[in-house]
Amino acid sequence: MMASFFVDFTLSDNDKKLLIVLLFVLILLFIIVGLIGWLIRFVTIRFEGRMDYEIHDAVIYRVIQTPEQLRKYGRKKNNRLFVKANLIPFFIALTSLLIWIIYSAIDHVWARDYFGEFSTLLFNFDWSNENCHTVVWGIRVLSRWPDLVSSPHWVNAYWGSYLLVPLWLIAIIWYAVNTQAYIARELQLNKRMHTVFEKSLDDFNYFDDVKAQGGVPPMNGTNVPPNPPQ
Numbered sequence: 650m651m652a653s654f655f656v657d658f659t660l661s662d663n664d665k666k667l668l669i670v671l672l673f674v675l676i677l678l679f680i681i682v683g684l685i686g687w688l689i690r691f692v693t694i695r696f697e698g699r700m701d702y703e704i705h706d707a708v709i710y711r712v713i714q715t716p717e718q719l720r721k722y723g724r725k726k727n728n729r730l731f732v733k734a735n736l737i738p739f740f741i742a743l744t745s746l747l748i749w750i751i752y753s754a755i756d757h758v759w760a761r762d763y764f765g766e767f768s769t770l771l772f773n774f775d776w777s778n779e780n781c782h783t784v785v786w787g788i789r790v791l792s793r794w795p796d797l798v799s800s801p802h803w804v805n806a807y808w809g810s811y812l813l814v815p816l817w818l819i820a821i822i823w824y825a826v827n828t829q830a831y832i833a834r835e836l837q838l839n840k841r842m843h844t845v846f847e848k849s850l851d852d853f854n855y856f857d858d859v860k861a862q863g864g865v866p867p868m869n870g871t872n873v874p875p876n877p878p879q
Contacts, residue, residue: 689829696830697837700727704838708845716842723838731831738823745816752809766810773798 703726707713713722753759774795775781781795 692826692829693833693836695833697833699730699830700834700837701841703727703730704841708841716846719842719845720838723841724835727831727834727838730834731827734827734830735824738820738827741816741820741823745813745820748809748812748816752813761810763810763813766804766807767814769799769804769807770801770811772800 700723704713704719704723707722708719713719753761775798776795778795782789
């Protein structure tokens with residue numbers, strides 16, 4: 650009876666290959682997620698201090714006296730920085746628009762597989778080959794590395810895609826970084842709205858203050874102590 654509770658965990662060669670592929674995919678996803686998180690943290694730390702620089706003088710010289718004024722002043726500064734930082738990616742996007750119009754007008758083709766044309770500069774593998782996939786729990790997963798279909802090569806007719814795709818990627822990534830920097834400055838502004846005007850008693854002790862002054866601390870602007878109990 651006890652033997653019926655044991656399960657044969659012996660793996661075939663295909664199962665071992667599949668587990669290796671799944672482990673590789675999980676490690677790759679973990680690395681990608683970690684890199685994205687590191688990049689967001691790096692941008693946040695890199696740009697949040699700019700908000701302190703922008704509002705420093707107005708706070709130090711008491712030009713701003715309330716949290717509401719600080720919010721309004723800081724957001725105006727942040728919006729200006731955001732617009733200024735996006736001027737370069739805007740002109741990159743505008744340049745790509747002009748290239749797209751010229752490229753499409755030459756052949757009178759206004760809808761292309763731009764990323765597909767650009768992929769001729771990359772190594773292309775046969776990802777759709779069914780022999781490279783295995784169905785696990787109803788999900789088709791890669792079981793072995795696919796065969797190489799083509800190596801990087803230049804096609805003169807695809808010159809527009811070779812320019813457009815890099816320009817698009819640069820503009821998108823640049824704008825994404827500027828957006829993250831804007832959010833980081835906004836979070837720093839919200840934090841300063843609480844810390845700059847904060848009234849805290851964390852380091853204050855009434856009896857320590859009494860001992861330091863040699864008596865009862867001033868009351869209502871005078872040094873007259875309260876009446877002793879009768």
